Amino acid sequence: MPVALYRIDDRLIHGQVVVGWGQPLGLQFIVLVDDEVAVSEWEQELYRMGVPPEMAVYFHSVAEAASVLATYQQDPRPGLLLVGDIGTMDRLVAAADGKIRRVNVGGVHHSPGRTARLRYVFLTLAEEEGLRAIARRGVDVSAQDVPGARAVPLDELLVSTPTD
Amino acid sequence: MSGDGVRGIVAGHGTFAVGIISAVEQITGRGAMLLPVSNSGLCLDDIQETLARAVDTSGARIVFTDLPAGSCTMAVRRMIRARPGMALVTGINLSLLLDFVMQDDADPIAAVQTALDRGRASMAIHGA
Numbered sequence: 311m312p313v314a315l316y317r318i319d320d321r322l323i324h325g326q327v328v329v330g331w332g333q334p335l336g337l338q339f340i341v342l343v344d345d346e347v348a349v350s351e352w353e354q355e356l357y358r359m360g361v362p363p364e365m366a367v368y369f370h371s372v373a374e375a376a377s378v379l380a381t382y383q384q385d386p387r388p389g390l391l392l393v394g395d396i397g398t399m400d401r402l403v404a405a406a407d408g409k410i411r412r413v414n415v416g417g418v419h420h421s422p423g424r425t426a427r428l429r430y431v432f433l434t435l436a437e438e439e440g441l442r443a444i445a446r447r448g449v450d451v452s453a454q455d456v457p458g459a460r461a462v463p464l465d466e467l468l469v470s471t472p473t474d
Numbered sequence: 475m476s477g478d479g480v481r482g483i484v485a486g487h488g489t490f491a492v493g494i495i496s497a498v499e500q501i502t503g504r505g506a507m508l509l510p511v512s513n514s515g516l517c518l519d520d521i522q523e524t525l526a527r528a529v530d531t532s533g534a535r536i537v538f539t540d541l542p543a544g545s546c547t548m549a550v551r552r553m554i555r556a557r558p559g560m561a562l563v564t565g566i567n568l569s570l571l572l573d574f575v576m577q578d579d580a581d582p583i584a585a586v587q588t589a590l591d592r593g594r595a596s597m598a599i600h601g602a
Contacts, residue, residue, distance in 0.1 A: 320517045324545040325487060356551055360543040419517035429515070 312383045313341070315390045318399050319416040322347075322392055323357045323367070326416065330456045331390060332365065338387035339366040343375040343402055344394055372398060376405035383409065396433075396440040403444050413444055415453040415467070427470045428462060430455045438468055480532035481582050482574060484566070485511040485525060485550065486540030497568050504575040509534065513545050522549040535559055536574075536582050538566045561586060569596035 314335045319327060322342060331337065340361065347353045348371040358367050370378065375391075382389055393399045396418065403410050417430050424432035431453050433441070445451045445464050452461040462470065484491040491510030499505025509532050513521050525537065525546070537554075539547040542564040554560040561583055563570070570593025577585035 321521075321545040321548075322518070323543065324548060325541045325543055328543040329541070352555075356548060359551075360548060362543075417517075419520065420515060421517060421520070 313379075313385075313389045313391050315414050316399070316410050316412060317390060317392050317414045317416045318394075318396055318418065319392060320394050320418055322394050323360045326456060327390065327392065328361055328365070332361075334457045335390065336388045337365060337390050339368065339382075339385070339389040341368050341370065341375065341382055341389060341391040342393075343370050343372055343391060343398060345371045345398075348374065372401045372405060375402055376407075379406050379409050396437045396444075400440045400444050403447055403449055408448070410449060412450045413452075414461075415441070415451065416455055426472045427467055428453055428455075429472050431467065433468075441468070479506055480509045480534050481507045481578070482536040482538055482571075482586075483509045483511055483525070483528050483532065483534050484538045484571070485513070485528075485546035487544060487546075488512065488514055490540045494566075494568055494571060498571050498575055501572060502575055504578070507575045507578065508538075508571065511546065516545075518545055518549060521545055522552060525549055526553055529553070529557070529560070534582075536561050536563065536586050538563045538571065540564075540566065559583075563590065567593050567596060569593045 315331060323340060342357060348369050354369050361367055393402060399413055415431055418432055420432045423434050426432050441451055441464055451464040453467045454461040484495055489512065491512055495505045495508045495510050498508060509528055511524055511528050516524065537550045539550060541547060547564050550562045554562055563586055570589045573589035573592040574585055
């Protein structure tokens with residue numbers, strides 16, 4: 311089975327990922343792509359302790375992830391790839407050379423300078439452009455926090471407000 | 475008892491903390507011993523900042539969270555790394571909190587140990 315979900319979520323591994331997506335998809339592994347976590351044993355242990363024992367977690371920098379992505383895509387187990395921000399996903403998509411065809415915006419929360427687009431997506435102008443850049447690489451970008459929610463296409467996301 | 479009487483912080487998803495503390499208040503009248511924190515709408519940095527502020531202002535040494543994999547749990551585990559003497563309890567239930575607040579004359583760390591046993595023992599299946 312190919313990697314089931316390529317997700318941008320600034321909380322990285324948390325309840326929505328492990329339970330909300332993990333159980334319906336039957337996830338057996340998570341690939342966490344983050345240049346800082348990839349070199350921190352303590353951070354890696356923190357995230358490993360957040361998942362059930364039957365779920366494996368692998369940590370990679372963007373460069374490493376791009377080079378081993380095909381291996382994960384050929385893994386028979388259901389898996390999820392996770393990054394913490396749009397810039398990281400943009401770099402990964404570029405380095406993966408067409409191997410990523412769909413990206414899920416799962417959680418980009420409020421911080422100064424960001425505009426609310428959905429209840430769980432707040433974007434700066436640069437981040438909006440980052441998502442457009444990902445889409446220009448032929449990637450289907452949509453926002454969806456949990457499996458039961460409607461996937462909001464990128465064009466709609468970028469003109470949305472939380473009251474829509 | 476610490477600070478303004480808060481002995482523990484309850485952190486979780488949505489209105490979990492407010493809801494379970496309201497149940498503690500209804501049953502014991504001691505809901506004010508617990509301070510609620512929600513992760514709703516917050517990124518990980520903001521969750522950590524909110525929790526740190528709650529700990530600093532209340533003086534509480536115990537943080538209770540709803541889910542072992544939740545973002546509040548992750549944030550607290552980072553926080554207690556730099557704060558010796560603090561404790562995190564994950565996967566809590568109402569029985570655990572009730573036992574904790576009723577031990578108001580005990581050290582909070584000691585109280586939470588026995589409360590944990592009470593919380594675990596309260597889960598059961600009947601019938602079927």
